Amino acid sequence: MPHSRRSLDLDTLARTAQEAFASTEPDLYGLEVEWPTNRFGDEWARPTPADMAELQLLEMPGQSRVTFEPGGQVELSTMPFPTMTEAVKALRADAAQIDLALHGYGYDTIVASVDGRRAPRRVLTKARYEAMERFFEANGPSGTWMMTNTTSTQVNISHAADDPYRRWRLMHHLGPVLVAAFANSPGIDQAGRHWRSLRQAIWWGIDRGRTKPVPEHVDPASAWLDYALAADVFFINEEDSNGSRGIGLPPGTSFANWLRSGHEVGWPTIDDFRYHLSTLFPPIRPRGWIEIRFLDALPPWICEVAAMTIATLSAAPGIDEACERLPDTRGLWMDASRNGLQSRVLRETAVPLFELVERNLEQVSSDPNQAAALAEFVSRYVRLGRCPGDDISTLVDLRQFAGRPLVPALG
Template identity: 45%
Template sequence: MPSPTPILTPLLAEGLAQSMFCSTGEDLVGLECEWPVRDWRTPQRRPDLEVLESIIEPPLSGGGRITIEPGGQVELSSFPTPGVSNAIDQVNADAEEVHARLLSLGLDFEVRAVERCRPPERILRRPRYQSMESFFDARNPVGRWMMCNTASLQVNVSNDPCEAGDHHRWFVLNQIAPALVAMFANSRGVDSTGQSWASLRQGIWMAMDPARTATVRTDLPPAQAWLEYAMHADVMHILNPDDHTQGTSVSPGTSFARWMADGNEFGYPTMEDLTYHFSTLFPPVRPRGWLELRVLDAVPSWIRTAAALVVGTIIQPGAASAIRHEIADLSDLHVVAARDGFRDPLIARSIREITRIVLENVHTVSDRSDHLAALYEFVKRYTSQGMSPGDDGAPRVLPICLDHIGEASTSR
């Protein structure tokens, strides 16, 4: 019989939070792409889960991993690799293979950050997602849209090397994440109240449960801030200790700190429970033993290349130092960025300055002419014009209200 997992203590919790920021000894980059999938013969019907799951094997040639999201979106996670250009090449090759597998089944994916043609419908029936849906439904309908009808580009980077010691990647990504929201916004639209959004997708994420989607504090040491954030967020799902594929839904109202202090009918939390709870939190920058930048809308492949180069450049010591000294702290402006984009003067000015710093330093991460050409074209077509990719199309109407975001996060 395996020994029981020890009850979580404050010291164990602190150690687990600290481990999320430890250096791995390697400097790696990974990209995650999501796409809504459609059968154009029956466009209003979501593909069957069994059909979608049939594309997961055999392994992809680039080493990436295919997973299926709750609404049937296909997610491709590239294999972590040294260097931004290597990550770009790997995800591009694997994306072509994913596309071919879908086409062989009469399916196709769309580059769309918010799908508005089909109502949100979950096709994954796993307990985790059942708990998530019921938890979010208790607040507002936004959570279903997030789970089933949104798609993003996520850039994952290693924590700072051990010798750096100042967590500059954590701080610089949090500092300018709202500028990146606006810079790559690709889901312009209007919600049911008539409010215009540059990134409907980011608005949806920020509205569904601010306690688990707002920015983590940056005025504290990173591990302390992350643990405080996790403790204040409500528990939504408690694992079955004998079978982690199973579990029990928890209604809103029980923070992890309260569970840890008072216990409940399931007892007291363990290290495994806190590890799982971390995975149900979705801040703009999430520590996982690496850093996930979670704020970018799904974009076409050539813009994905530009975005990867931007993120890969800003975490380098020279660019990060310039940004931290020359760019305002935008970390409380996620809703402003999602709503107003380039129309906000501070956001627009910051994007221009960040772009200048990136162009001055991008040679530190890539010398690939084809990749650099994508970045230069993006800057020429969009950033220099005060535009984001979503400005290319007509705004669409989202039949839900995004007014559930606290006013404190929408003002300066």
């Protein structure tokens, strides 16, 4: 909650930004997955707030947390585990449990990174979401689509104890290759452009100040601080409200401006800054661990392959040095979203990268089923320059939806 006078300085903000790169020992791993949800027999009917409130109280066998996104997408977030194999096992059990629970309430889910069956509609009325939607609407409809009609796979990994920046740099180095390899939302935007990952294209069309990658060529903590200061504030949260009460702001007030000039409701506190950090959505976000946010929603077996791939790249000894000898793909985020592994550079990087993963998987998993799934993925997709979305016969075509283009900033 804002203060009546200025009390926050840049040194305090810098320490808070540095906290986002705190390491843990031993390592910890987690997963977050989402699915679009609708009533049986009625794909337009989203979950009601009352049903979502009850479902969020369910206890999962693997202790995952059940939440819902603004459009009624159900989300499972695992507990942190000492191995990715344990996180995968918990997710598998809890996904089956939440599916049964949803069926009991009359709901069904699908694997779809972009829900192209219906126009976007927000069903959660939390003040934070209302403010977010109004803020994004100033730049076009991409924000509402992201909030209500997209789903993803998120992988969470702690920072390495020996070097808290190592995995951060590695994931930026390899992020576009992984976007391309696991792209699973083929579609056409309103300008007629084809995408292998239409979900990621929608993200690129949102306020770039909070969705573009954090600059990686400078000190990570300083880069994260600069990124946060430059980003606009869209919601001033009331103390202890967790986003249920507060004041929404239109575009144009960066956190740096608020810090420097204040606002009619007061000056920002350190809690306001921490809340602001939670409203920033770069493809790789530091939160005391690394949130890898750039993967499409995936079929269960491919989701597990993606999780084990990232775990192997993050944890296997020496693999980061080997990856550094591969082409640098940090500037190819857009190419990855548009073309997947049809991009020559990304395909030529993906093949040796996944060979490294196959050779090092045993460092993080002794499960022969996981090794077989990885080999199947490499054979079916990577070596052929294909991605999971190539198996989807019907493209999402956003030209059927009237209104401003979803990705107006892209050429």
